[in-house]
Amino acid sequence: MSSLNEIFGDGHNAYFSNGPIARLSFLRLQHAQLDKALTSRTAKILTFDELNPLRGSDGRLAFLKYEDVSDSIGRPYEKDEKARIADFDPSAHHPTLIFLGLDLTSSGDRFGEHSGVPYFALDISGGHYEALRSSVTAQGLKYAPTRVDLTLPHEQSAIYSHARSLLDWNARNRFCSSCGGRTMSTHGGAKVVCPPADNGVPRKRACPTRVGLHNHQFPRTDPTVVIAPISADAKRILLGRGKRWPENYFSCLSGFVEPGESLETATRREAYEETGVKIDRVQLHSSQPWPYPSTMLIGAMGQCVEGGEDITYPETELEEAKWFELAEVEHALNEGANPMWEPPIKGYVGPRVPPSQLMAHQLLRGVLKLFRK
Numbered sequence: 001m002s003s004l005n006e007i008f009g010d011g012h013n014a015y016f017s018n019g020p021i022a023r024l025s026f027l028r029l030q031h032a033q034l035d036k037a038l039t040s041r042t043a044k045i046l047t048f049d050e051l052n053p054l055r056g057s058d059g060r061l062a063f064l065k066y067e068d069v070s071d072s073i074g075r076p077y078e079k080d081e082k083a084r085i086a087d088f089d090p091s092a093h094h095p096t097l098i099f100l101g102l103d104l105t106s107s108g109d110r111f112g113e114h115s116g117v118p119y120f121a122l123d124i125s126g127g128h129y130e131a132l133r134s135s136v137t138a139q140g141l142k143y144a145p146t147r148v149d150l151t152l153p154h155e156q157s158a159i160y161s162h163a164r165s166l167l168d169w170n171a172r173n174r175f176c177s178s179c180g181g182r183t184m185s186t187h188g189g190a191k192v193v194c195p196p197a198d199n200g201v202p203r204k205r206a207c208p209t210r211v212g213l214h215n216h217q218f219p220r221t222d223p224t225v226v227i228a229p230i231s232a233d234a235k236r237i238l239l240g241r242g243k244r245w246p247e248n249y250f251s252c253l254s255g256f257v258e259p260g261e262s263l264e265t266a267t268r269r270e271a272y273e274e275t276g277v278k279i280d281r282v283q284l285h286s287s288q289p290w291p292y293p294s295t296m297l298i299g300a301m302g303q304c305v306e307g308g309e310d311i312t313y314p315e316t317e318l319e320e321a322k323w324f325e326l327a328e329v330e331h332a333l334n335e336g337a338n339p340m341w342e343p344p345i346k347g348y349v350g351p352r353v354p355p356s357q358l359m360a361h362q363l364l365r366g367v368l369k370l371f372r373k
């Protein structure tokens, strides 16, 4: 085997990622280009109500045009950011609007150096958008609750993931975490600032975020390791079952990376804390954004030290953990992989495992590529 593709397979298949949109982050600073993009005839706006996206009867995402939302949001990018910050009125309605980027593969207008179809996301939660909500539902579209959705076409899953995480982050950061003042969303929704004045009247409280380089907040991404412990002889994989999971449903271990930890250290710590196994060498496999609300899943395989495979459960997070032979895991991935909230696949009686859209599935496939002879 001489290539990474041969060893690990295609690395471009993470669900919720690798979509058609080029983010072109420099356009976020160009208010005239953003205004032109938003009001363009080709612009596609994905609206969310309480973080649920608008969908058609076929279940696919349904996009609106600027004319559908113009009465509700006006022209938010008409003025430059300096003027918007200077005029900031904390009691006015400020639409939570995200510039997602341009689909450069579709023909559209020119924005600066690039041509393509602009994509935006808009949060219509709350009372300001009643008219818009009625008009879209009258067209047979709906905002259906989608706590975890794995049914979108791949390219739409990436748009949804990007939009949902940023809208959620904006919604959680309406007030400054340093001084408590009302914040303002800027840079096409990718940054919030704490304005120095309300309606031209300077705020009384000095805000540390307005000093030096700390004058802003950027969206966060929380790293989480998804772990496939491998036995020292590389013949078995450890899988765990959470306390509220269905009977016989197993997956990789996982846990948040803590400050001051490398991904490898976190992998060893989590594997030990959840099951008691002792991991030596860790190899990162691939990653996947997870928009609930803004996690980065990092797949890591870790091989146990000789004799480190005993399961002792130092903490009580798991219902059970078990070692499985590689052939058994392969059979489960091929025959018994589906979401845990769905019934088991008919006729399949082995251990159930996550479907291909999930990091854990791809990580287990990676382990098999390496060790299943």
Ligand SMILES: [Zn+2]
Pocket: 176, 177, 178, 179, 180, 181, 194, 207, 208, 209
């Ligand atoms: Zn502040």
